[in-house]
Amino acid sequence: MAQIFPKRANTLPILSLVGALVGGVVLIFLVWYYFSPEFTVVGYQPEQPVEYSHRLHAGQLGMDCRYCHNWSENSSYANVPPTQTCMNCHSQVKAQSLKLLKVRQSWATGEPIKWVRVHHLPDYANFSHATHVNNGVGCETCHGRIDQMKVVSQQEPLSMGWCLECHRQPELYLRPKDEITTMGYVQPADFVERNLATIRREGIQPPTNCSACHY
Numbered sequence: 001m002a003q004i005f006p007k008r009a010n011t012l013p014i015l016s017l018v019g020a021l022v023g024g025v026v027l028i029f030l031v032w033y034y035f036s037p038e039f040t041v042v043g044y045q046p047e048q049p050v051e052y053s054h055r056l057h058a059g060q061l062g063m064d065c066r067y068c069h070n071w072s073e074n075s076s077y078a079n080v081p082p083t084q085t086c087m088n089c090h091s092q093v094k095a096q097s098l099k100l101l102k103v104r105q106s107w108a109t110g111e112p113i114k115w116v117r118v119h120h121l122p123d124y125a126n127f128s129h130a131t132h133v134n135n136g137v138g139c140e141t142c143h144g145r146i147d148q149m150k151v152v153s154q155q156e157p158l159s160m161g162w163c164l165e166c167h168r169q170p171e172l173y174l175r176p177k178d179e180i181t182t183m184g185y186v187q188p189a190d191f192v193e194r195n196l197a198t199i200r201r202e203g204i205q206p207p208t209n210c211s212a213c214h215y
């Protein structure tokens with residue numbers, strides 16, 4: 001006896017059910033995305049290829065951020081250090097450690113370690129580390145207490161609203177230039193007055209016009 005419907009048709013109801021479910025999830029995602037106050041990825045914490053800890057190196061050992069991120073003052077881009085920087089110490093310190101195996105392999109082969117990017121702005125937004133660092137915005141203000149993180153995670157939304165909050169009222173955020181890499185900066189009582197004076201003296205004026213951040 002010939003079947004009227006091909007057997008395949010049995011899968012149709014299941015497919016439409018799956019379709020409805022996926023559609024529902026996409027809809028929830030879109031609603032969540034567009035109606036949250038900022039499009040945050042706060043808390044994003046990818047797994048890294050080496051168990052490198054800022055809590056140990058920047059916290060306990062007290063290393064300055066710029067020992068490794070040495071471009072952050074002079075370039076739009078804050079580099080992640082090359083393997084050479086690690087080997088300055090680890091050719092002697094813990095030279096046999098398994099946790100440093102990938103570092104030694106990278107050193108031997110010349111293949112850079114594949115660190116996973118944590119912070120990411122879309123390409124259409126223009127951002128420079130040097131401008132911010134040299135005008136008194138501390139690493140901590142944008143990246144949080146890196147010195148307490150075993151694994152780096154994103155602390156601030158990096159959304160347009162977040163950028164503009166500071167650009168409209170920089171006096172609430174700036175700090176002296178010698179405190180840029182300080183973690184746990186304590187604001188003096190006359191913090192805002194001091195910042196207002198610096199802003200006036202140095203003519204600091206963060207842009208709020210669209211073309212400054214978007215070409």
Ligand code: HEC
Pocket residue numbers: 048052054057058063064065066067068069080081115116117118119120139140143146147151152181183
């Ligand atoms: C011994 C070298 C070293 C020191 C010192 C150091 N870092 Fe790092 N940093 C790294 C490495 C390696 C990575 C990439 C792996 C990771 O994300 O943990 C990194 C990643 C980061 C990231 C995430 C970058 C991204 O992918 O978006 C930030 C932010 C950061 N460091 C800030 C700091 C700050 C602030 C300090 C000073 C308090 C500091 N670092 C001190 C080596 C260092």
Ligand code: HEC
Pocket residue numbers: 050051052053056057061063068081085086087088089090093094097098099100103
């Ligand atoms: C200024 C010296 C110095 C530099 C530069 C340095 N480290 Fe370290 N690192 C140390 C010290 C000290 C320890 C702790 C050793 C101990 O526990 O006795 C350590 C521990 C570690 C450990 C844990 C090892 C274990 O067996 O517990 C890892 C992983 C590590 N470092 C990765 C890195 C990476 C990756 C870099 C480069 C981005 C780096 N370190 C740069 C000094 C340094």
Ligand code: HEC
Pocket residue numbers: 065066069072073076077078079080119120121122127129132133137138139140141142143158180181
């Ligand atoms: C005004 C906010 C701000 C300040 C201040 C700041 N950062 Fe960043 N940082 C960002 C943003 C935004 C990104 C993502 C940049 C991108 O995707 O182009 C980032 C990315 C990074 C990265 C990843 C590599 C890169 O450049 O994309 C590192 C490492 C880093 N920052 C370290 C630092 C260190 C160290 C300091 C202090 C010396 C610092 N940052 C100060 C906002 C800031």
Ligand code: HEC
Pocket residue numbers: 121125126127128131132135136137141142158159162163164166167170173174203204205206207212213
């Ligand atoms: C905590 C304060 C603060 C935050 C957060 C901040 N900025 Fe700024 N921004 C400044 C200051 C201060 C200046 C320097 C103004 C000057 O030079 O007169 C500046 C200058 C700029 C400039 C103009 C100079 C240049 O580099 O071309 C751009 C563009 C800019 N910021 C983009 C951004 C973007 C994009 C973000 C968010 C991802 C951001 N900023 C977040 C304080 C901030």
Ligand code: HEC
Pocket residue numbers: 039121122125158159160163164167207208209210211212213214
């Ligand atoms: C201080 C820097 C800054 C200024 C000034 C600025 N933007 Fe943005 N804008 C950003 C950043 C950073 C993003 C990316 C936000 C993200 O990744 O969520 C963005 C995202 C956007 C988007 C993408 C949609 C979205 O919200 O994600 C549009 C559209 C936009 N901006 C338009 C504008 C217009 C129009 C102006 C002028 C009224 C302006 N921007 C001024 C930094 C800025």
